[in-house]
Amino acid sequence: MQSLPIGIDDFAKLCRGDYYFVDKTLAIRDFLDTHGEVLLLTRPRRFGKTLFLSMFYYFFSAVQAEENWKLFRGLAIERAGASYMAEQGKRPVLFVTLKDLKHRTWVAMLDKFRFLLSDLYDRYAYLLEVPGFSRAERKYFQRIHDGQGTPVEMEEALRRLMDMMQRYMSWPYPIRKFLVFIVV
Known part of the structure; x- marks a missing residue:
């Protein structure tokens, strides 16, 4: 039986584990389509911001791109079209969390x-x-x-x-x- 990902804030850990989760990968499509310079997420504490942005990290990061591609297999972003998946693993990405400050x-x-x-x-x-x-x-x-x-x-x-x-x-x-x- 799948469990809830309480306390999980890493997208890879979520996907590799046996957890329930809501597929929010279409946000990647929206991000690519809007061409915005900044993505501002205003959510309360403990509302999944780190998990959400780690999803972006694993999608765009050129580091371990092939391994990360597997995380998105069968998810909404893969079904959105080949042009979106062509962006997977194509960027240098820095991921920094300040939540422990x-x-x-x-x-x-x-x-x-x-x-x-x-x-x-x-x-x-x-x-x-x-x-x-x-x-x-x-x-x-x-x-x-x-x-x-x-x-x-x-x-x-x-x-x-x-x-x-x-x-x-x-x-x-x-x-x-x-x-x-x-x-x-």
Whole structure:
């Protein structure tokens, strides 16, 4: 018997488990058709924002694209047409969740955000080994990776990481085609 996915906020875990869920994958079609620059989800706490955006991550991310394709087999987005499934696994995507930043002071919140960026940069540490980046870019990357970034450096961290990813991958999409999902 299938169970309810209480506490599950990862789309892959939901699909691979034996859970009931409502297929909301047509939201991907709507996102592609509207060509909006920003998708704003205003929902109360514990209303599935992380799960919803992780669905977008698994659909668009070029990382493990073939494996992720299996998650959408038989779902509404697959039945929506081949042109939509052709977009699967075609984008560099950063997925960041801020939902665990629950500290009471600005200093503690900033420290937690510094660790969050450090973890994110750690996923892309292979960029430090790639030729083609300047010494200054490597130094900046290492500072964020090591949790030593200043607030000003942290402010630019996502944009700079996307820029490095784009150049590393020789990605045909301009920066505006990057997808960045931030859950608050």
